[in-house]
Amino acid sequence: MPAAVSWTTLPGMTNIPPPAEELRILDLELRRIDARRTQLLQRRAWLLGALQAAAAPAPAPPRPVRAPEAAPPNVQNALLTLGGILLTIAAIAFTLVSWGHLGIGGRSAVLAAVTLTALGVPALLLRRKLRSTAETVAALGLALTVLDAYALHVVALPQADTLGYTAAASAVLAALWAGYGLAFRELRLPLPLAVATAQLPLFLWARAADAGDHATAAALLATAAFDVAVALRVGDPGVRVIATVGACAAGLWGAMAAGYLSWSATDLPDAARAGALLLLAASIALVAAWLITQPPQATGAAFAGGLLVTAAAGGVLREALPAAWTVPGYLACAVALLAVVRTALPRPVQRGIAGSALLVQALAALWTLPAFVTALLGPASWAAKAWSGAPSDTGDALAVPELPAQHPVMASLVLATVAGVLFAAARLLPAAAEQPGEPPSGQAPATPAAPPAEPAAEPGSGPGSGPAGHPATKASAQPPLPDVTISGALALTWAALLILPSALQLPYAFGVSAYVALSAALLAVASRVRSKAVAFTSLVLAVTSSVSVALLALATTAATLGTLGALTALFLAATVLAARRREATPGVAPVAACATVAYAAALVCATGTAWNLRPEHVGLLMLVVPALGALAAARLGRHPLTPPVEITGAVAGAIAVALTMGHATTFALALALGGVIAAGTALRTDRRPVGYAAGALFLLATWVRLAAWGVETPEAYTLPVTVPALVIGALRRRHTPETSSWTAYGPGLAATLLPSLVAAWSDAHWQRPLLLGTAALLITLAGARHRLQAPLALGGTVLALDALHELAPYIVQVVDVLPRWLPPALAGLLLLAIGATYEQRLRDARRVRDVLGRMR
Known part of the structure; x- marks a missing residue:
């Protein structure tokens, strides 16, 4: 290509561009060529990449990188621990095996040097920030101190008592380890080990001195007191955990030992000494509850303290009073313990002590269960010997003369006491529920405060939204706590009054009258109170006691009639009273009405029986x-x-x-x-x-x-059903013409036709089949006349079956006369005829079906 393009005049050319225009044209052409070249180069690069990707093998998946199974600190700790264990084993082996090859001085020098070295090296290691290594070496040094104590006992003090020496050695070691831990506070092991070792000296000393069970229990409780002090005053987590576990173990062991001593005491001094131990344990628990800041733990400690105080005082009263007053004595102590709710003790402590008192009262109430069950279920024995004669007294009527008289009396006293406590609690609960700093119920605050600003309304919280999520609405679905408490107190009072007549050996007539009066009082309460819980409880107790006294009154005729009459009148009065009062609980009147009818029926039955x-x-x-x-x-x-x-x-x-x-x-x-x-x-x-x-x-x-x-004629039983049924069916079709004939007439017709047909097939006479056939014919004609499907189908079926029954003897006779080959031949001809006229028979069947289908 030449370096320059010159335009020359050629034949036929009439327009030669000037140089500037020619330059512009060349520049445009060059830019077009460059753009095309760039496009082609990009396409070439893409094609080369595609070919290389198709020819090259697939890359291998990346190998997973395994995380180290043990971090460097864990490896270090494992190695240090293993090294310390091996060194300790070596020291033990040296002490037990190689000890005899050295003299006394050599032995002392070796042990002292090794021990002091092991205890001194951690100081240097801590300066170099090697804490883990220092912990391991310190642990070796502490183990060597134990070997030193053992070696000292074997060499220098072989005649010393083992338990006594162990107690002294554990005390010295605990003190040395505590001082060592305080000197090197960065070490975490010495102080917890010192606290753990401090659990042994007092207990081992008491056992070594043969101080007796009381001294041993005292030693355990003193150890628990030390642990409580350490747990509450020391801030080290490890020390607090060890001290807490030790306090629980030693305190529980000591308290159980003191409780056993109190229960097994045979005289008042022994009971007093055991009571002192229990009071010591109680004081430890209560002081801990006072100082503990977490409410759950404080409540638990106070609960244990309250139980121990009750056990201490009750054990002394058990020895000072007669045997029958054992449970009432413990109950009296528990009731006295409830006085703490009116003191200035912290709320968790009050709750714990009150909970322990309530537990003792619940156990006391459970103790009365045999006497209560006897008083409640004892009258049931009169159902098998009704009107056999009046017993001598109420106790004899309940068949419990073998029980000591004071036990039922004490049971009644216990139940009455617990009921009184619940009644008092029902009055105190609203005040106890108020938060500290709030004014008592019914009083205004001393300084008026501005009303709090109302929060912004949330979506859906306007007047149209349902109040299901409001706390007050949720709380209103359950009875208030005082109502439940009053219900429980009412039940306990009823149980106490139920036991009392038999406990006092009242005359039979007075006992029955007392039970009737108890039922009347309960019905009065159920009819007049507004609380649903109390009303329901009273009603259930009234019905239960009324059933019990009704059974008890079966001893004599007069008692039965009088009691049933009184119960009928009482429940009738309660029904009327509850129905007229708008504030009465809704379920009281219906239950009382049912009981009224039931006792009225029982009264009528008893009256008829009394009239023989x-x-x-x-x-x-x-x-x-x-x-x-x-x-x-x-x-x-x-x-x-x-x-x-x-x-x-x-x-x-x-x-x-x-x-x-x-x-x-x-x-x-x-x-x-x-x-x-x-x-x-x-x-x-x-x-x-x-x-x-x-x-x-x-x-x-x-x-x-x-x-x-x-x-025995079935028609006598079926016609009284058929006639009314057909009349009712006819009336129904008159009022509702679209009613099917099967609904209107089917049951009535079947009630007579079917039993009569069964009787006719087994009847040897001709009157019943004739009458049945005539009736079936009339019913069939009536169905055809009025185009009713049920009479036509039932009547025709019964008529056909009745006719078949009448023709059956003749058919049998004909069959016996005919040759044996004739029935199969006739059956074959019938099948041929049906096959030849199959389509015609189908049309006839459809026509009959349509006719029946148009009937009703």
Whole structure:
């Protein structure tokens, strides 16, 4: 290519560009060529890369890098620990094996030098910041001090008592290690080891001196006191953990030993000495609770202290008072301990002590369980020996004459005391629940404060939002704590009063009257209080005590009638009172109404039995109760008491009818009377469905009467069902024309046709099949006339089966006369005929199906 392009005049050219224009054209052409070259070079580089990637092998996956399994500090600690263990083993081996090859001076020099070296080297190591190595060497030095003490006992003091020498050596070692740890505070091992070793001296000294069980327990408690002081005053975590564990172990061991000594004491001085030990343990626990800053731990320590104080005082009272006063004595101490709630002690300490007192009271109440169960369930034994004669007293009536009289009395006293404490707690709980610094309930603060600013309203917290998440709403779903406490106190008071008549050996009549009065008082409380918890508790206790006294009254006829009459009147009065009071608990009146009907039925039954009536006559007499219940329900109307009265009356009626089952005629009469009562109930607009029960009772009464007369004809039993059923079906189709004939007439027709058909097939006479066939024919014609599917199908089926039954003997005779080959031949011809006219038969079957389908 030439260096320059010259434009020359050629033939035919008429336009030659000037030099400037030519230069511009060349520049444009060169830029176009450069751009194309750059594009081609990029494409070439991409193609080379693709070819190299296809030809080169796939790169190997990167190898996983394993993390070191042990960090350098862990490796260092492991090596140091292993080295210290090996050195300690070597020192022990030297002391036990090679000791005899040296003289006394050599032995002393070697041990002293090695021990002092091991104890002094950590100082140099700590200056060089080698703390882990210093810890290992210090541990070796501490182990050598133990070997020094052992060597000293073997060589210099071989005649010394082993326990005594161990106690002295452990005390000296604990002091030396404590001083060493205080001198080198950077070492973490000496001080915890000193505290752990300090657990041994006092206990070993007491055992070595044969000081007795009391001194041993005192030594343990003194060790626990030392541990508590260390745990509360020392800030080192390791020392505090060791001291806390030691305090718990030594304190628990010492307290248990002191408690055993108190329980096994045989005289007052022994009990006093054991009580002093228990008070020492209690003081340690209470001081710890006072000084501990964490509330849970403080409450636990105070709880243990309260139990120990109660055990100490109760053990002394147990020896000073008669044996029957043992549990009341402990209970009195626990009640006195509750006085701490009115003191200025910290709140966690108050809670712990009060909790221990309540635990003792709960155990005391549990001690009364045998006497309570005997008083509650003892009357049940009279169910098997009713009206056998009045016992001498209430204790004899409960079959508990073998129990000492003071035990039931003490049980009643204990329950009454615990109930009094709960009543007092119910009054004190609101005040105790107030936070410190708040004014008591009902008082205004001394200095009025500005009302707090209301927080900004959150989404969904406006007037339209539900209040389910509000704390007050959640709290209102549960009964307040004072109500629950009062309920518990009421239950304990009831238990105490239940035991008291048998405990005091009251006369039988007075005991029964006392139990009836107790039920009346409980019903009065249930009817008048506003608290749901208290009302429910009172109602349950009233029903329970009423059942117990009703059983207890079975001893004599007069007591039974009088008690049942009184209970009926009491529950009726409670029903009326609770129903009229707007503030009464909703469930009281229905339960009282049910109990009224139940006791009224029991009274009628007992009255009939007292008149020497037979059981079936007693059942007829008991039907008065459901009749009166039905009248009362009709009088109440749509009152909430109506369902309970009706249900309980129905149960009483069922029991009355069951009593008459032994005599068929009376049974039929009872069923008819029950049907009358049910029919009267069905007259009410809201009780129309009871009419079905009335019809069933009337039908059962008819069947029972027929059975009593010896009637065996099934139509006598089925026609009383068929006729009313067909009438009801006709009335229903009149009011509801779209009702199916199977619903309206099917049950009534089947009730007679099917049993009659079964009877006709086993009947050898001709009257029943003739009558059944005639009836079935009439029913079939009626179904065809009125285009009703059920009468047509049932009537036709029964008619065909009845005719088959009548023709069966003749068919049998014909079959016997015909040759053996004729039936198979006839069957074959029939099958051929059906096959030849198969489509026509299908059309006929469809036509019959459509005709039946158009019927109702």
